[in-house]
Amino acid sequence: MDVKVVELTPADKVVDLPSIIKTEKMGTHLILVGLFAICSLSFGQVSSECNQSLQKNIDFPGTDITFLYSPDVEHCQQLCTQHSSCQFFTFIRADWTRDNRHFYCYVKSTPSGKPNVQTPLLGVTSGFSLKGCTPHAQPCLSQVYQNLNFPGADYRTLFTADYEECQRACTKDPACQSFTHTNGLYAEEKIRYNCYLKFGWSLPRPTIIERKAGVISGFSHNTQMTETFDTACQGILFQNTDIPRNDIQKVLAVSAEHCQILCSAHPQCTYFSFVSNGFDCFLKKANEMVISAKKGVTSGLPARFCQLNNSWAKVTHKEVSFRGSDMRYELMDNAEACQKTCVEDPYCQFFDYVTENFFDHHYWRHCYLKRVITMPTPPKVSKVANVVSGFALRSCVQKATPIPPTDDEI
Numbered sequence: 001m002d003v004k005v006v007e008l009t010p011a012d013k014v015v016d017l018p019s020i021i022k023t024e025k026m027g028t029h030l031i032l033v034g035l036f037a038i039c040s041l042s043f044g045q046v047s048s049e050c051n052q053s054l055q056k057n058i059d060f061p062g063t064d065i066t067f068l069y070s071p072d073v074e075h076c077q078q079l080c081t082q083h084s085s086c087q088f089f090t091f092i093r094a095d096w097t098r099d100n101r102h103f104y105c106y107v108k109s110t111p112s113g114k115p116n117v118q119t120p121l122l123g124v125t126s127g128f129s130l131k132g133c134t135p136h137a138q139p140c141l142s143q144v145y146q147n148l149n150f151p152g153a154d155y156r157t158l159f160t161a162d163y164e165e166c167q168r169a170c171t172k173d174p175a176c177q178s179f180t181h182t183n184g185l186y187a188e189e190k191i192r193y194n195c196y197l198k199f200g201w202s203l204p205r206p207t208i209i210e211r212k213a214g215v216i217s218g219f220s221h222n223t224q225m226t227e228t229f230d231t232a233c234q235g236i237l238f239q240n241t242d243i244p245r246n247d248i249q250k251v252l253a254v255s256a257e258h259c260q261i262l263c264s265a266h267p268q269c270t271y272f273s274f275v276s277n278g279f280d281c282f283l284k285k286a287n288e289m290v291i292s293a294k295k296g297v298t299s300g301l302p303a304r305f306c307q308l309n310n311s312w313a314k315v316t317h318k319e320v321s322f323r324g325s326d327m328r329y330e331l332m333d334n335a336e337a338c339q340k341t342c343v344e345d346p347y348c349q350f351f352d353y354v355t356e357n358f359f360d361h362h363y364w365r366h367c368y369l370k371r372v373i374t375m376p377t378p379p380k381v382s383k384v385a386n387v388v389s390g391f392a393l394r395s396c397v398q399k400a401t402p403i404p405p406t407d408d409e410i
């Protein structure tokens, strides 16, 4: 066994790694890739079987897509499951001693869907995506983490007697994804019993929105609402109007209505400006609103306690691509069929359909079904004494209370 290869992974150094594996495993590796490429229907459509087993102290080295922070291996496995293309993962546990990369969740894939190699490595746990196990679209994350801090993304702080109350405060607030609570023994006296509520996007957001001739994109209207209200509202948009400055975050949106939904979901957004040329949605925060006329910019106010008209999610966008985040593709006759397929697939959040106006005929009629991670993720994870961190329990409500689910719940 070559221990040096083991020691290199999993790593930010991972870039070096594939070449090392290749030189050693060239023969078998290449043959395997070739075989699976022929067997699987098409790229990105490798059927995943259900393997829930966790491999303690085993590394699946290399082939990283990215890494995300995660407090434990079960959470990491859920991240992999929600990631559009993750097939397996390696998680660096708290007891890892080689460097400071604790709580890194490396999400990974290979053309075969299986790790190229599995090697012993102390302090890591590896496993597989649960995509093949019919996972819950929004898993219940009821675990709390003693002596783990989730630093960052704070939008509100309050004092609570215990972490349970902090968790309830988080669960009740739709903007809250995770929390950290300091107990009565916390080192810094002034901030004992503090409850930090942390924001995270639970709306599916395309990571790239760009103009592309011959492509039609759109959303699954099922996934756009995290909350439902009885009271309908239209909201308010100011056409050809800019509200300069006071930006808190720039995000991507496909339309002013989409930007309005994002502002409404952000706990600090007081109003927004959407620049259609570039799909830039500027979320803003201020106590005053100074407007100015500007062509191509639509501004507006959030709508927080009512049901915004979601017809925006049903319209498709010609010459627009939501590039990346592909789960798989299927061949379809038109964009309507593609949208219907996305709406009917509980994991699909948005799609691209390639028409015959696209320059490369190899991609014609491809319907790309897409998704991003929407489950709660900590902004970061670190070890700190006398704190407890955890997640909102909104997706656990159905299990925790005896109220039968209503028809309109997904």
Ligand SMILES: *[C@@H]1O[C@H](CO)[C@@H](O)[C@H](O)[C@H]1NC(C)=O
Residues within 6 Å of the ligand: 050, 051, 053, 055
């Ligand atoms: C799951 O994966 C592990 C590691 O590759 C393997 O040893 C085990 O046999 C697999 N289990 C099933 C049920 O396929």
Ligand SMILES: *[C@@H]1O[C@H](CO)[C@@H](O)[C@H](O)[C@H]1NC(C)=O
Residues within 6 Å of the ligand: 232, 309, 310, 311
């Ligand atoms: C939602 O908006 C669309 C288009 O603006 C409109 O046709 C429709 O009547 C609205 N629906 C409701 C319930 O207000």
